[in-house]
Amino acid sequence: MTAQIRKLLVQVEETRLEMGQPVTPPVRRALAMAVIANPYAGRYAENLDELIAIGEELGGLLGERCVAALGIAPAQAEGYGKAAIVGEAGELEHAAAILHPKLGAPLRRAVERGAALVPSAKKVGGLGCAIDVPLGHKDAAFVRSHFDAIEARVPDAPRAGEIVVAVAVTAGGRPLPRVGGLQACEIEGRDGLR
Template structure:
């Protein structure tokens, strides 16, 4: 699958509600804009070519994402896709299956939790909110977050943007309970 362009974003929060963070919250997103081989075509039952192609795309953007973390650990992750208007949402979903998720897990040194995702059809200038959750246990509420990604120059009608997001910690000033990251067992992906 041809990657047309790579877009990357860094958001580093250091203050929240007038309080300086003990450690900054760095979120990064990397989007690979690719040609959609199914754009403008009638319904296709078999999307396995997209699933297979997600391995190489995922490996490339996950490596970029980890490098943009600047040595900070990846504690949370999420994934998403914006499909150009000549395609369908299912094309983006096919690029985000477990095959893609396993590549993200490998890039960040593991993770047992399900990786949250969002997909949509949109044009150039579309924004998408990529949900984030703790990589080893979904019940760690402090890490429920999102990163808004706006792609000003993509996707064109026959393209898709495949996105990965990583975060270095939970929300600044989190205080709504739940198990902490240190209490998480990480065995079942939930607790």
């Protein structure tokens, strides 16, 4: 593996009750984070291929960790998202290099399919900085019940020369969704939108 990983974290969140109403089945979301060394920290580089390759590695690793933590088959995953926080010796484009060119394909393999774009967020921040990982349905971006976010934070990261990379996978949408729109059971799955 190209990435120098200092730390891996995986967490699962399960919502069973919302506004006094039972959530059946419970909504389950997993978040996997890697704290990695930024090979371009402290210097400008025109070519960011090393981070692009790291993104490809982490898409599969973190996606698989999420699916395993949820205890589901890859095809049972319903939503996903990605985010990165770059330490102060890096730049926002370092997060873009990890998240955009190649992270998506291995993440899609980890969740079996994934026709929709993977929602993403990025920022520069210091130790303990939080980021909201945006979430959406993996096969149809217009499924409103899956518009959500999960907070990612590592207390001792990112250090100046590090990047926190986060991938989230869900086994459902929001608890008790009721704002209409395309339902998951109505997905055609042809264009990643509907």
